[in-house]
Amino acid sequence: MDGESNYEIHQNAYIKLILHALKHKTSSVNGVLLGRNSVNGDNVEIVESVPLFHSQIGLLPPLEISLIMIEEYYADKGLSIVGYFHANERFDDFEVGNVAKNIADHIYKYFPQAALLLMDNKKLEALLKEGKDRSPVMQLYTKELSRSWKLAGADASGPLKIKEPSANIVLLDFISSGKWKDIIDFDDHLDDISKDWLNPELFK
């Protein structure tokens, strides 16, 4: 691989991750990204996402179970794990912590173009005020060209794009209608398995 990969995230995958972070404002949350390589191999398409945890993110057992289950579920649909999403506990914390790095490293082992997405609270705040920005309210980190996770351009011309240009408008609509309350993550599922981490009702 010589050049940087481009990443395209689908609207629903994107919205789910942000709503999950908003539901648990007072703790770190994470999620996993599902997708595939484009035919020529330069682009990564992030088609789906699953919200994982909002408590005790640093523990292995729930993580291992969730990753196996998610992988098994999406394998039939031709999607595999292509990245990791993380939102820090504190609003103004823009550091990729060790737990996030370790989980992303694990994904990187199987998928070298893995994306590490970090929630950008400042950008979300600006979006909530002005509502104009069309670029994702997340920062993209990759490990493709270096030994550690590096920020890969956070602005609109960066390598991370949302597939649908109106995604942020839909997102704002979801936020103002309180849809974030309905988001179910893997923590919720392990506490009550009748709760479905696929969130099938969310986009109905």
Next chain:
Amino acid sequence: MVTRREEEEVNRLENQVENGGGGVWEYLCLVHKLKLRRSDMVLKHGLSILNDKKKRSALGPEEWTLYEQVAVAAMDCQSNDAAKDCIKVLQRKFPGSKRVGRLEAMLLEARGLWSEAENAYSSLLEENPFDQVVHKRRVAMAKAQGNTSAAIDWLNKYLDLFMADHEAWRELAEIYVSLQMYKQAVFCYEELILSQPTVPLHHLAYADVLYTLGGLENLQTAKKYYASTIDSGGKSTRALFGICLCTSAIGQLTKGRNKEDKDSLELQSLSAMALEKDYKQRAPSKVSVLSSTLRSLKI
């Protein structure tokens, strides 16, 4: 702990209040009693009572607790002006009160004036070294600044004084886990299990940390504690999965040597069966995913 019934009751009341159906005071009392964090709601509806002279005076002495509740909620919502107004009313009513002093210090904290807040808390503690709320605010303040090592120091100091505060031990354990200091977290959970041996939640958390640490001995202990979680609290999806993970990991480490005894194999297949039964009943759409998950763990 908030029971499911209590949570449903709160949600019902919240819905009613939001739709103008009355019951605001009941709602606020319940949120207060259950120590829930619904600050935006408390602020909005609490103010609607406080700004109405008739409703406000109908509360009698409860009026002042409501001012306190709304002040704290307002600070949580970064509505520092609203908080200031509430605190002013309380200052006039109770001049020189320590409880109001605590709110004043919290307002400094909410405004991000860390060193001023720190001084205010310190002087409150000089007057009353056993004020638990102030001790805890100091921990929270260190956390808010991202100063985790200071948060750990304050928590340890606090636990020297209040060794029986289980919530604080748990908080300390969770901070250690977030820093991946698993050995220190293990110590906290051991402390919790010693003081509350019958609480399944501690057994589960202890097992989770041991599994994360890894190594044959830790995995074997983790498995025992997953089993005791189920034993003391009925079924728990997390503990059942935990047993499956431990068995699988132990199998990989020993590579079939060190033959496990019969009981342990039985425990593993029982756990898998319990999971399958539970999923069939309550999550039928996930049964096939569960089966392939268990298969990939070679169960």
